[in-house]
Amino acid sequence: HIPARLAAAALSLALLSTSALAEVKERTLKFGYSTFEAHPLGQGANKFVELVGQKSGGKIKMKVYPATQLGSETQTISATQGGVQDIVGTSTAPLAGLVKEYAIFDFPFLFANEKEADAVVDGPVGQTLLAKLSEKNLAGLCFFENGFRNITNSKRPISKGEDVAGLKIRTMQNPVYLESFKTLGANAVPMPWPEVYTALESGAIDAQENPYGIISVNKLNEVQKYISVTKHAYSPWAVIMSKKLWDGLSEEERTIFVSSCNEAKDFQRKFSRAEDAKIVADLKSKGMMINELAPEEVSRIKTTLQPVIDKYTATVGEDLVKQAQASI
Numbered sequence: 087h088i089p090a091r092l093a094a095a096a097l098s099l100a101l102l103s104t105s106a107l108a109e110v111k112e113r114t115l116k117f118g119y120s121t122f123e124a125h126p127l128g129q130g131a132n133k134f135v136e137l138v139g140q141k142s143g144g145k146i147k148m149k150v151y152p153a154t155q156l157g158s159e160t161q162t163i164s165a166t167q168g169g170v171q172d173i174v175g176t177s178t179a180p181l182a183g184l185v186k187e188y189a190i191f192d193f194p195f196l197f198a199n200e201k202e203a204d205a206v207v208d209g210p211v212g213q214t215l216l217a218k219l220s221e222k223n224l225a226g227l228c229f230f231e232n233g234f235r236n237i238t239n240s241k242r243p244i245s246k247g248e249d250v251a252g253l254k255i256r257t258m259q260n261p262v263y264l265e266s267f268k269t270l271g272a273n274a275v276p277m278p279w280p281e282v283y284t285a286l287e288s289g290a291i292d293a294q295e296n297p298y299g300i301i302s303v304n305k306l307n308e309v310q311k312y313i314s315v316t317k318h319a320y321s322p323w324a325v326i327m328s329k330k331l332w333d334g335l336s337e338e339e340r341t342i343f344v345s346s347c348n349e350a351k352d353f354q355r356k357f358s359r360a361e362d363a364k365i366v367a368d369l370k371s372k373g374m375m376i377n378e379l380a381p382e383e384v385s386r387i388k389t390t391l392q393p394v395i396d397k398y399t400a401t402v403g404e405d406l407v408k409q410a411q412a413s414i
């Protein structure tokens with residue numbers, strides 16, 4: 087027979103989980119993001135949805151809209167602010183237009199590797215930035231990663247900063263990216279992601295920059311010849327809820343969302359990093375030319391971009407930059 091203590095423990099556990107779930111409402115939420123489901127971000131999004139489902143005993147469901155079905159990143163961020171969309175996943179760059187401190191993540195060459203990125207994004211700077219979204223009718227849950235960004239173009243390999251000059255390059259809708267590429271002499275144009283493939287195809291632009299995964303899943307190999315491994319910036323990807331929804335959640339529901347996001351994040355980053363080598367081989371096999379830059383050329387680019395870093399250090403505040411540097 088079952089020992090009394092064990093039976094009591096089982097009973098209290100059962101009570102705990104039923105009483106716990108009493109604080110969880112049946113909900114079906116709208117979750118939209120810009121990349122494809124097959125991308126590691128889409129896989130991370132699915133993991134998040136699955137975990138929220140499990141932890142809520144199936145009460146909280148999400149309808150997922152990948153691949154810009156609900157609009158560009160800036161549009162879906164606005165829809166989430168208005169509560170029309172419940173959850174958005176987005177590269178953080180467009181958030182700098184709402185909360186200026188987000189520009190810190192866009193500083194060229196801020197992180198040398200993923201370990202440094204994780205330390206800052208998961209540290210006090212990341213926490214501050216998630217919390218700041220509440221000023222804009224948003225509730226930040228956690229950060230996945232889009233990854234280190236590399237330049238692709240149709241003209242030539244980029245081996246030094248001077249090779250960027252004259253390229254018509256699309257940037258995200260973010261001033262740090264825009265000014266960085268202008269400083270290198272490029273003809274830089276901000277453009278929402280859904281327009282980029284067509285603009286590259288028609289030759290309206292020559293170049294764009296994104297991590298390997300985005301290049302691959304969007305088949306940019308069809309319209310771009312060269313990838314130059316500049317790793318000039320790192321894109322975190324924020325999972326954000328509308329504040330309207332957040333404010334109406336029980337503590338228990340909030341815990342479900344935040345803990346699921348963080349668990350999904352660990353899965354997502356591992357997956358993303360494991361995919362990179364395979365993607366590079368695949369892009370090469372599809373005819374893309376991939377070149378690395380000599381470290382001294384990377385340092386020269388960084389020196390050229392120092393005025394942009396200085397300008398945006400003033401914008402985001404020197405304390406935040408120091409805090410980031412202390413985490414690295």
Ligand code: EAX
Binds near residue numbers: 176177232258295300
């Ligand atoms: O889906 O707009 C961009 O370049 C971002 O990297 C976006 O997340 C791509």
